[in-house]
Amino acid sequence: MRVVYIGQYGEGSTSRMRGENLRTILQDAVFEVVNIDEPIFRTNALFRSLGWRYHKGPLLGNVAKYIRQKVSGHYDLVWVDKGVFIDAPVLDGIKGALKVHYTPDTGIVFNRSDAFFRSIPVYDYCITTKSFEMDAYREKGARQMLFCTQGYDVRIHRPYIPFEKKDGVVFVGHCEPARESILARLLEDNIRVTLAGPNWERFAAKYRNKSGLSYIGKGVYGEDYGKLLSSGLVGLGLLSRWFPERHTTRTLEIPACGTALATERNEDTTAIFREGEAMFYTDEQELIEKIRFALNDRPYLRTVTEKGHQRVRNGDFDYISILRGLLQNMNIIK
Numbered sequence: 001m002r003v004v005y006i007g008q009y010g011e012g013s014t015s016r017m018r019g020e021n022l023r024t025i026l027q028d029a030v031f032e033v034v035n036i037d038e039p040i041f042r043t044n045a046l047f048r049s050l051g052w053r054y055h056k057g058p059l060l061g062n063v064a065k066y067i068r069q070k071v072s073g074h075y076d077l078v079w080v081d082k083g084v085f086i087d088a089p090v091l092d093g094i095k096g097a098l099k100v101h102y103t104p105d106t107g108i109v110f111n112r113s114d115a116f117f118r119s120i121p122v123y124d125y126c127i128t129t130k131s132f133e134m135d136a137y138r139e140k141g142a143r144q145m146l147f148c149t150q151g152y153d154v155r156i157h158r159p160y161i162p163f164e165k166k167d168g169v170v171f172v173g174h175c176e177p178a179r180e181s182i183l184a185r186l187l188e189d190n191i192r193v194t195l196a197g198p199n200w201e202r203f204a205a206k207y208r209n210k211s212g213l214s215y216i217g218k219g220v221y222g223e224d225y226g227k228l229l230s231s232g233l234v235g236l237g238l239l240s241r242w243f244p245e246r247h248t249t250r251t252l253e254i255p256a257c258g259t260a261l262a263t264e265r266n267e268d269t270t271a272i273f274r275e276g277e278a279m280f281y282t283d284e285q286e287l288i289e290k291i292r293f294a295l296n297d298r299p300y301l302r303t304v305t306e307k308g309h310q311r312v313r314n315g316d317f318d319y320i321s322i323l324r325g326l327l328q329n330m331n332i333i334k
Contacts, residue, residue, distance in 0.1 A: 001026065001028070001029040001030070001076045001077065002029065002030045002032075002073070002074070002075050002076050002077075003022075003026055003029045003030065003031050003032065003075060003076065003077045003078075003079065004032045004033075004034060004071055004075045004077075004078055004079070004094070004096075005019045005022060005023075005031065005032070005033050005034070005079045005081070006033075006034040006036065006067060006078070006079070006080045006081065006083070006086070007019065007034075007035075007036065007079075007080065007081030007082055007083075008035070008036055008037045008040070008081070008082065009033055009035035009036075009037060010035075010037045011221070011222065012221030012222040012225070013221075014104060014249065015081045015082060017153040017156065017319060018081060018102070018151075018319055018323065019033060019081065021153065021319040021320050021323055022079065022323050024320065025320060025323055025324050025327065025333070026077075026327075026333075029076075029077075032070075032071075034066070034067055034070045034071065036063050036066065036067070036085065038066060039059075039062040039063050039065070039066035040059065040062075040063065040085075042062065043058060043059045043062050044058070047059055051085065055084050055085065055111075055112070055113035055114065055115060055116070056114070056115075059085065060085050060087065060115055063085045063086065063090075064086070064087065064089075064090045067086070067090055067094075068090070068093060071093075071094050073095065074095040074096070074097070075094065075095065075096040075097070076096070076097050076098065077096065077097070077098050077100065077332060078091075078094050078096035078098065078099045078100065079100050079102065080099070080100065080101045080102070080123075081102050081103070082102075082103045082104075082105065083101050083103070083116055083119060084107075084111060084113040084115065084116050085113070085115065086115060086116070086119060087115040087118055087119055088115075088118045088119045088121075088122050090119075091119055091122040091123070092122060098124050098125075098330065098332070099122060099123050099124050099125075100123060100124065100125045100126075100127065100330070101119075101120075101123045101125070101126045101127065102127040102326075103127070103128060103129075104129050104150055104249060105130075106130050106133060106243050106245075107126075107128060107130070107133060107137070108133045108136040108137065108140070109130075109132075109133060109136070109243045109244070110242055110243040117140055120137065120140045120141050120142050121140075121141035121142070121143065123142070123143065124143055124144065124330075125143070125144050125145070125146055125330055126142045126143075126144070126145055126146070127145075127146045127147075127148060127326060128145070128146075128147060129147070129148060129149060129150050129247075130245070130246075131147055131246060131267075131268060132244050132246065134147060146326060146329055146330075148322050148325070148326060149247065149251075149252065149268070149272060149317060149322065150247060150248060150249045150251060150252050150317075151249075151252060151317055151318055151319040151321075151322045152249070152252045152253045152256040152312065152317060152318055152319065153318070153319055154256075154318050154319075154320070156222060156223060156225070156226045157226050157229070157252075157253045157256040157257050158226060158230075158256065158257060158258070159230055159257060159258025159309070160223075160226060160227045160230040160231075160257070160258075161227070161230045161231050161258070163233075163258075163302055163305060166230075166231060166232060166233045166259070167192055167231065167232070167233060168191060168192025168193060168194060168212070168232055168233060168234075169186055169191055169192065169193050169194070169232055169233070169234045169235075169236060169291060170193075170194045170195075170228060170229060170231060170232030170234070170235050170236070170259070171183065171193070171194075171195055171196075171197070171235070171236040171238060172195075172196045172197050172220065172225070172228065172229065172250065173197045173238060173248075173250065174197050174198045174199055174240075175197065175198065175199040175200045175203060176240065176241055176242065177241075178238075178241050178284070179238050180203050181284060182236070182238065182284055182287060182288070183195065183203070184203075184207070185284070185288050186212075186288070186291065187207050187210045187212055187213055189288070189292065190212055191212060191291065191292075191295065192212040192213075192214070193212055193213050193214070194214045194216065194228065194231060194232060195213065195214065195215050195216065196215070196216035196217060196218070196219065196220045196228060197218065197219075198218050198219075199218075200215060200218075216228065226253075226257050229250075229253055229254050229257040229259055230257040230258055230259055231259075232259050233259070233260065233294070233295060233301060234259065234260050234261075234262050234279070234291055234294060234295070234301070235250065235254030235255075235257070235259040235260065235261055235262065236250075236262050237250045237251045237254055237261050237262060237263035237264075237269075237278075238250075239263075239264055246266050246267065246268035246269065247263070247266075247268040247269050247272065251263055251268075251269060251272065252272075252312050252317050254308075255277075255278070255305075255308035255309050255311065255312045256309065256312045256313070256317075256318075258305060258309050259305060260278075260279060260294065260301055260304045260305040260308060261273070261278040261279065261308050262278070262279040262281065262287060262290065262291060263278050263279070263280060263281075264280070264281060264282070265280040265281065265282050272311070272312075272315070272317070273308065273311055274311070276303070276304060276307055277304065277307040277308045277310075277311045278304065278308050279291075279294060279304060
């Protein structure tokens with residue numbers, strides 16, 4: 001079997017994690033990687049910014065040219081990860097028995113890309129972690145749809161910090177007003193908050209006099225990311241308000257790292273966890289109250305931590321298990 005994996009392959013990226021796990025599963029295949037980080041970061045900064053924001057302009061042309069230079073011959077499997085920069089003609093030019101697109105992100109409601117929309121009918125399978133977008137994919141011409149949950153990498157997302165040495169609340173993700181409100185209330189309650197993610201600079205400056213706030217910066221990757229999630233007594237699995245998100249990568253990564261997950265109660269999260277395996281909430285007030293209670297009842301918190309960790313470890317939510325299931329559904333492996 002000959003496989004080509006097309007996506008961003010930078011160290012610490014989830015795309016690379018998925019690619020390496022796919023390589024592990026298909027260990028007997030000739031596995032080629034086309035790392036589109038290379039043409040992306042060689043693109044002029046202005047055009048790169050335009051491409052990232054609007055998925056248009058010279059960046060897409062540079063990615064297309066790079067892919068055409070790197071692929072040749074016939075592939076049994078063409079796997080594209082987050083193909084927002086890849087248009088239909090590029091895919092049409094790749095000789096492949098089976099073409100698959102996977103994204104852990106929104107592909108229709110958010111991260112909108114005309115190039116991707118045009119390419120949807122070219123893929124034999126479109127795989128999404130967003131259950132609310134399944135019908136929208138079909139309306140745009142998807143041939144076959146597969147749904148899977150987000151996942152975690154057993155090599156990166158694991159307990160690093162023992163329960164006795166954990167402290168406070170941890171959150172990693174981009175800044176949104178609803179998230180600011182929650183973290184501000186925790187800080188006002190003198191609860192230690194460790195924070196990382198884009199666009200938190202103004203918030204961090206506003207609360208710089210709060211000794212409980214530790215702002216790590218815009219990004220943290222690889223084992224450092226796992227250690228950060230593992231450091232908290234409670235990990236916030238806050239969902240975005242920019243689109244109707246029902247679970248996120250942190251939904252699995254936080255308990256995989258041995259930290260109690262606080263997450264919204266909805267059809268996705270309650271399908272993954274049972275009561276007592278996560279701290280469910282329906283609104284901000286309930287979340288704040290549950291965090292206060294948990295931090296003052298360590299035996300309860302330890303129980304939630306341990307049950308949540310066992311749930312994700314035993315529930316086939318790691319990338320290897322998820323990808324193997326997808327490959328079996330597509331009859332690529334038995």
